[in-house]
Amino acid sequence: MIGVAAPEYDPAAPQSATTLPVGTPATVRAYVGQLLRRHRKAFALLIGVNAIAVISSMVGPYLLGGIVEDLSDDVQDLHLGRTAALFAGALVVQTVFVRLVRLRGGMLGEEMLADLREDFLVRSVGLPPGVLERAGTGDLLSRITTDIDRLANAMREAVPQLAIGVVWALLLMGALGVTAPPLALAVLVALPLLVAGCRWYFRRAPSAYRSEAAGYAAVAAVLAETVDAGRTVEAHRLGERRIALSDRRITEWTAWERYTLWLRSVLFPVINLTHTTILLAVLMIGGTFVLNDWLTVGQLTTGAMLAMMMVEPVGLILRWYDELQVAQVSLARLVGVRDIEPDAGDAEVHPDGRDVEAAGVRFGYREGVDVLHQVSLSVAPGTRLALVGPSGAGKSTLGRLLAGIYAPREGRVTLGEAELSRMPAERVREHVALVNQEHHVFVGSLRDNLLLARQGAGDAELWAALGAVDADGWARALDDGLGTEVGSGGLSLTPAQAQQIALARLVLADPHTLVLDEATSLLDPRAARHLERSLARVLDGRTVVAIAHRLHTAHDADVIAVVENGRISELGSHDALVEADGAYAALWRSWHG
Structure with a gap:
């Protein structure tokens, strides 16, 4: 049976997720060891109650073996009453402790699962911002949903049941060896068959399960991208192409599903x-x-019954070990974030001033493909700098480097002579804030959403921040004011209102340097212009780097940097660049028709 040919499957299915790493076996083993040490008392208690349950289950075979032995020796007084009482007592003990085994196993599994979820969340939010920004939504979502769901069953059932099965099998083998040593050797007759079958299976299963998980992540990524870009798909009539891509990813994933099912069927x-x-x-x-x-x-008789009892723990071990093969892949994907170096920075690095400077910066998202080439730029405190240029020129990338989201491949980006890449993310955010067009409204009250920027702020400060971004009008019209529930399940805010909340958080956070990337893009041009003028009063004296897609933003800036093909081609004021009649002047003329 082991030589049966495998069903066809597509070898082109992705082998692993390509954005966030998958944990190495050493990382997985280290994390499992950490979990077991963290819950060693609960684990020891589970082993103890399970041992008592198993030992009490052996009373029946020993009593029956004794009766058979007495009958074969023609013993007249079999003491059936005493035997029945002993059997009933053992049955009661077994029932009580089996219940305890299930209870303690379930509790242990839930505690370990809760620890795993918390560890993954804490580690994920502690990753360098650039890593999270580049992480595909499908990969990240599949880890925190599908992989957690797969691990839930393993943590609740597989780990406790596997421990139970191992203890059970060892005790039965020990009892068999004490009762009838030759029969213990007889059990080993089946060992070569079991070892051969398991070796064949487990040499193929881990990689197959990894491919299955990666295939699902690819499906989730395609579906998430299609939903997020639904309007673009419709506008460009890409529906059939996206459906074909989804079908291909689903076909690849289901091929791996069929392959792993075939492995189990063997x-x-x-x-x-x-x-x-x-x-x-x-x-x-x-x-x-x-x-x-x-x-x-x-x-x-006793040995045969104990041997028959071996069937259940052996099956339990193999069944849950197979379940752990699936769980191991999900666990490797979850703990893979532990292989990413945390953004610890250097606690001793402190900015000495507010000057922002980029010197000889090279940066690319892929190895060997640079987006920025030898970019140098100096921004004095309080300067309003506008980055302009054609789409894809590298404006947003440069903005993220100046905000400390990414670290340059070559060169330095500094704040007050301190390299941003060497500073902890929390310290960078104390000085520099990035606001782009992607804003999230969290489930909770409007007040809670604003307090994310500064805990302890009073209602008067919250209203002042809303007023600074022209949001107090619609906010005061809400029935419960700042207490109004917003987000999923609450009041649905428009994209423009969500953008205003994000800008109000910025006012509350009060950083001295801001990077604004299309921060008012979701507002209509007249409202955006009005909001920018209101913000200008609030942000007076602060350093502002604005990625300008509307050139009136550049017109109001102190300095304009024109970014073309990953380089700064022009630098100067609006009047000076228009007079120079270069790239910026051409953009300005096209903007004004």
């Missing part, structure tokens, strides 16, 4: 054959020993 019959082999070996070898008076009939 393993389980091998396990059943092993069980049958064990029972036949015990009866045949034990029968031969009894006929030669090397073993008593009572020992054979």
